[in-house]
Amino acid sequence: MLKRAEKIGKIINSSKEIHIVSHIDADGITAGTIAYQTLKRLDKQCSIEFVKDLDNENLEKLKNDNHELVWFTDLGSSISTDFQDINKIITDHHACSEDSNKPFHLNPHLFGLDGTFEISGAGVTYLVSRAIDKKNIDLSPLAIVGACGDLQDRRYRKLKGMNREILSDGESINAVKAKIDIRFFGRESRPIFKMLQFASDPIIPGLTGREQACVGFLQELGITMKDGDSWRKWTDLCKDERRLIISSIAQLLLTKGFGHKITERIIGEVYILCNEQEGTEIHDAKEFATLLNSTARYGKCEVGLKVCLGNRDKWLAKARNLLLGHRQNLVVGLQFAKEEGIIKRKHLQFFHAGNGIRDTIVGIVANMLLNSEDVSSDLPLVGFANKGNGEVKVSARGTEELVEKGLNLSQAMKKAASALDSIGGGHDIAAGATIPQGTEEEFLDLLEKEIKTQLYSSSKADVL
Ligand SMILES: [Mn+2]
Secondary structure: OHHHHHHHHHHHHOOOEEEEEEEOOHHHHHHHHHHHHHHHHOOOEEEEEEEOOOOHHHHHHHHHHOOOEEEEEOOOHHHOOOOOOOOEEEEOOOOOOHHHOOOOEEOHHHHOOOOOOOOOHHHHHHHHHHHHOHHHHHHHHHHHHHHHHOOOOOOOOOOOOHHHHHHHHHHHOOOEEEEEEEOOOOOOOOEHHHHHHOOOOOOOOOOOOOHHHHHHHHHHOOOOOEEOOEEOEHHHOOHHHHHHHHHHHHHHHHHOOOHHHHHHHHEEEEEEEOOOOOOOHHHEHHHHHHHHHHHHHOOOHHHHHHHHOOOOHHHHHHHHHHHHHHHHHHHHHHHHHHHHOOEEOOOOEEEEOOOOOOOOOHHHHHHHHHOOOOOOOOOOEEEEEEOOOOEEEEEEEOOHHHHHOOOOHHHHHHHHHHHOOOEEEEOOOEEEEEEEOOOHHHHHHHHHHHHHHHHHHOHHHHHO
């Protein structure tokens, strides 16, 4: 893999003008930034754009733009064998087939590694950057942010594989520090009760989604929530206070029957970006990634890019505003979906948000709802939201338990959508589709049939 990174470095060195195309999410923004910085340092003529996917329209445009070289980061594996008329290099980590093993394509899947948790798009791009110049190891923190953005630390509650090597690059120059701590979002940047209120992996029974309950919980433990006028953050607490909160949350989970495997997810490795200001979102790799994701979700990747490039004052403020707006949208969206009502069918439950929830966040809202106590987690949850162009976005979310029983939402959504000449897919636990407005009922019938088959004809279910 490192040899191929070197070869791709040589292609870059011998080009004058390079256009970067990256993915619209935190991993894509950090990957794009790494590529951009690398080229700037080489004094190359370079430009960058972010796209949702490589559809025909985008590819046609790229062809016409006639760049000397196009560098695809965090995407591109799907076109590694096509579009020979675009002179390209690809640093991606998405699944790909054997025949995409080309000298210009760097991808962990081509080297027996797993691209879902061993290295991200930013990490793969970083390997090329480092191969070009060892000095570029100062970009390693961005690769850690990218990996966190793609939740690569999730399975083992810490980074693994090649990500580990990138982490030690960052540690060797004192730019990154790994430590064991609570894994909830907002450790550094949010009042403690807010951190608990938004806890999602795992959810805290009785606390997640309930502000007042979180305040009460902390009061009962005797935790002082304010320091003068300002709210105390998790990182402001002393060791004993932190220990007390963690053990109380663990107890809550265990007494509600969540088991050890889920309970131990409260703590894990977190990654501190030592050169960033303490108490800001960008001091913690996961919070940094969340910040970038919210710039991407609202079509403002350039804001995230500027922050990654080191523009902190104005652009960090803009990014923060987008994050705040995003949170507000989620709260409003959750409220809206609850008020609209969740309708239960035999093998699924759903809500239709109409124009009440943005189609780009209906999936997150569905996920938060399914993990809240107001909604039963026995059935997969489907959320609809109008896209505003005669189409409806469908987002389906399941639980680990349902997946263990045979649920595969990716397949079910794909099948149901294709019966309506539409496109759907994703992961077994979370999937999406876009269908014509007015076909929702028909879609639900098709989807329900698929889900029923999955849950009741698999051998696992027979045993049950
Ligand atoms: Mn990625």
